Amino acid sequence: MSSWRNIVSLAYSDYSHEWHMSACFILGLAAVLAPLMVLFGVKFGIITNMMTSLSEDPGKREIRPLGSSRYTAEWFASVRARPEVAFVVPRTRTLAATVELRSRSAPFIVPAELIPSGEGDPLLASSPQKPLGLRHIVLSDAAARKLNVAPGADIEASLARQYGGQRERVEFKLEVAGIARPAAFARPAAFTSLELLLAAESFRDGRAVPEFGWAGGPPVGAERSYPSYRLYARSVYEVAGLSQLLSDQGEKVKTNADEIETVLSVDRNLSIVFWIIAIAGMIGFSLSLGASLWANTDRKRRELSVLRLVGFASGGIVLFPAFQSLFTAVLGWLGAVLVYLVLEAVINALLGSHLEAGQSVCFLLPSHFAAALALTLVAALIAALLGGLRAARIEPSDGLRDI
Amino acid sequence: MSAIYHLKEIVKTRATNGTGFRLVIPSIRIEDREAIALVGYSGCGKSTLLDVLAMILRPDEAARFTFIPRGENPIDVAAAWTKRDQNRLGDLRKKHLGYVLQTGGLLPYLTVRDNINLSRRLLGMPEDGSVEHLAKVLEIQRHLGKLPGLLSAGERQRAAFARALAHRPSIVIADEPTASLDPITARKIMGAVMELVKEIGVTFIAASHDWAQIYKHDFRSLHQDSRERDGGRWIESTFKD
Numbered sequence: 001m002s003s004w005r006n007i008v009s010l011a012y013s014d015y016s017h018e019w020h021m022s023a024c025f026i027l028g029l030a031a032v033l034a035p036l037m038v039l040f041g042v043k044f045g046i047i048t049n050m051m052t053s054l055s056e057d058p059g060k061r062e063i064r065p066l067g068s069s070r071y072t073a074e075w076f077a078s079v080r081a082r083p084e085v086a087f088v089v090p091r092t093r094t095l096a097a098t099v100e101l102r103s104r105s106a107p108f109i110v111p112a113e114l115i116p117s118g119e120g121d122p123l124l125a126s127s128p129q130k131p132l133g134l135r136h137i138v139l140s141d142a143a144a145r146k147l148n149v150a151p152g153a154d155i156e157a158s159l160a161r162q163y164g165g166q167r168e169r170v171e172f173k174l175e176v177a178g179i180a181r182p183a184a185f186a187r188p189a190a191f192t193s194l195e196l197l198l199a200a201e202s203f204r205d206g207r208a209v210p211e212f213g214w215a216g217g218p219p220v221g222a223e224r225s226y227p228s229y230r231l232y233a234r235s236v237y238e239v240a241g242l243s244q245l246l247s248d249q250g251e252k253v254k255t256n257a258d259e260i261e262t263v264l265s266v267d268r269n270l271s272i273v274f275w276i277i278a279i280a281g282m283i284g285f286s287l288s289l290g291a292s293l294w295a296n297t298d299r300k301r302r303e304l305s306v307l308r309l310v311g312f313a314s315g316g317i318v319l320f321p322a323f324q325s326l327f328t329a330v331l332g333w334l335g336a337v338l339v340y341l342v343l344e345a346v347i348n349a350l351l352g353s354h355l356e357a358g359q360s361v362c363f364l365l366p367s368h369f370a371a372a373l374a375l376t377l378v379a380a381l382i383a384a385l386l387g388g389l390r391a392a393r394i395e396p397s398d399g400l401r402d403i
Numbered sequence: 404m405s406a407i408y409h410l411k412e413i414v415k416t417r418a419t420n421g422t423g424f425r426l427v428i429p430s431i432r433i434e435d436r437e438a439i440a441l442v443g444y445s446g447c448g449k450s451t452l453l454d455v456l457a458m459i460l461r462p463d464e465a466a467r468f469t470f471i472p473r474g475e476n477p478i479d480v481a482a483a484w485t486k487r488d489q490n491r492l493g494d495l496r497k498k499h500l501g502y503v504l505q506t507g508g509l510l511p512y513l514t515v516r517d518n519i520n521l522s523r524r525l526l527g528m529p530e531d532g533s534v535e536h537l538a539k540v541l542e543i544q545r546h547l548g549k550l551p552g553l554l555s556a557g558e559r560q561r562a563a564f565a566r567a568l569a570h571r572p573s574i575v576i577a578d579e580p581t582a583s584l585d586p587i588t589a590r591k592i593m594g595a596v597m598e599l600v601k602e603i604g605v606t607f608i609a610a611s612h613d614w615a616q617i618y619k620h621d622f623r624s625l626h627q628d629s630r631e632r633d634g635g636r637w638i639e640s641t642f643k644d
Contacts, residue, residue, distance in 0.1 A: 003525065006524060006525055010510070010512075010513070013510075013512040013513055013517075014510075014512040016512075017511065017512030017550075018512070302508075303510055303511070306508050306509075306510060307510075308459070308493065309457070309459055309496065309502055309508075310496065310497060310502075310521055310522050310525060311493045311494060311495075311496045311497020311498070311500075311522070311525060312493065312497075312525070313489070313490040313493050314489055314490070314493075315490075395459070395460075396459035396460075396493075396496075397454040397457075397459040397460040400454075400459075400504055400508065401450065401504070401505065401578075
């Protein structure tokens with residue numbers, strides 16, 4: 001209550017009366033904190049840039065099978081159910097997964113790969129499109145340019161097979177539901193529903209496809225297996241775990257786990273180095289501020305005794321150095337933030353020339369500034385505890401007659 | 404008359420290198436609004452007795468230490484010390500006590516006005532012109548806005564008296580308040596102080612080796628006596644009514 005306010009106001013009066021001493025404490029804190037913030041800013045900036053380029057490329061999250069095997073629908077269901085899996089879809093045989101495309105707006109036939117896709121395909125994540133269906137496909141950028149079509153266009157597709165000693169060809173219409181980003185796939189290709197791929201494979205195998213009215217042998221039974229798959233982890237952090245899981249099942253897979261691990265281990269190692277320096281710095285600062293507050297308490301023994309004499313409780317006396325320590329913490333942090341912001345601008349101006357727009361060598365989030373303040377307050381309170389314990393032991397009669 | 408202090412068989416020992424010192428109070432009873440002088444040579448235990456009376460120094464033994472603020476129930480100070488109830492003692496000092504040291508005792512970071520007002524502020528007392536009135540009687544009005552560091556020794560003692568009186572305590576204790584002043588300044592200040600003591604009606608207990616002051620202002624002296632004990636290993640100092 002009012003005794004609190006009195007202590008705060010007295011502590012502040014003393015603090016500003018001895019402003020040159022206070023300024024030394026504040027500068028001392030800023031001198032420890034500012035370099036730590038710059039160090040962390042650089043670490044955070046570099047790691048963020050590396051992680052951004054990793055996570056912006058969905059290819060880094062892909063887990064590819066080596067060779068081919070037989071994967072059943074149950075296997076896909078169990079993989080899809082895993083929380084670390086973002087997207088999985090079966091592939092049909094590569095040789096059967098091609099189609100020839102033709103549009104009214106381009107003079108030539110474009111052979112394209114058929115890529116199984118579906119909702120949540122990371123390669124299509126940033127391209128707006130209608131859902132895929134039996135007759136709706138998403139073209140790769142290369143295919144769309146060769147065919148000279150835009151989303152919504154109708155295109156002609158054709159498939160050929162050798163069946164019963166005869167060469168057969170079927171033609172059918174498809175609608176362009178969307179066009180993928182150039183980075184998603186470099187070659188001419190069509191992202192299609194699994195149904196369309198299965199239809200193409202069945203046709204090539206000489207079977208009938210009732211959906212399209214193609215004649216042939218009896219359709220495949222319900223138990224179908226697939227030679228391969230497209231599989232993406234939810235984030236780069238989960239690639240290693242997921243690939244380990246598949247290896248444990250006897251699968252041979254290829255991932256970017258090594259590249260990801262490099263970035264992650266750089267992050268980890270830099271973090272360890274940073275925290276060692278930060279903790280050493282903060283302990284050093286706590287001890288130096290604590291020692292100063294301790295010495296200060298001795299120096300101010302008489303004034304603190306006077307406060308005891310006029311009736312301040314011992315709790316109030318402990319708060320006296322505690323508040324002064326908090327003033328130092330907040331002002332020192334402010335000073336460090338100012339120094340950091342200047343250095344951040346300098347570093348980014350000197351080293352940022354080769355980066356893309358929006359990237360920085362050195363930057364911090366607002367939460368980092370808050371964390372720095374929180375850490376500083378903790379260090380200051382530890383220091384204040386040292387000074388406060390000293391102050392609390394002052395008997396009111398102790399220092400009154402010191403000169 | 405009603406008593407404000409009632410002390411019996413109080414002992415406070417201070418061990419020092421060489422000769423030890425022991426303060427003994429067989430019995431002291433101080434009446435409300437009385438003016439008491441402690442007289443004796445330097446080092447005879449005046450300050451120790453004042454600190455005990457001011458409830459800032461814990462006696463080693465106390466058969467009875469009762470403090471009876473005007474119009475209130477007796478308070479067992481000995482029991483509060485036994486319980487180490489520092490905050491209770493602090494509250495008593497805050498409300499009932501004003502203390503003037505030999506020099507200063509003012510907080511260097513507060514203006515003279517804020518120093519004088521310190522106890523009033525702690526007690527949540529309103530601004531009612533008391534500070535100005537005291538400053539006027541003690542002739543430090545023009546120094547109210549200054550920090551104590553800019554004042555002369557005499558002006559600081561005037562401010563210290565103003566602070567001790569500002570919250571209208573029951574008792575003002577002064578430990579050789581004029582010792583560091585020249586006799587003329589000392590007499591002037593004590594004149595003004597005695598005027599205020601009578602006006603406010605406080606119990607005034609002062610230590611002084613300045614005999615002239617004591618005769619001038621109707622103080623009652625406590626009798627002090629010292630003797631060596633254990634072949635010179637202890638000096639025992641006794642104060643009596």
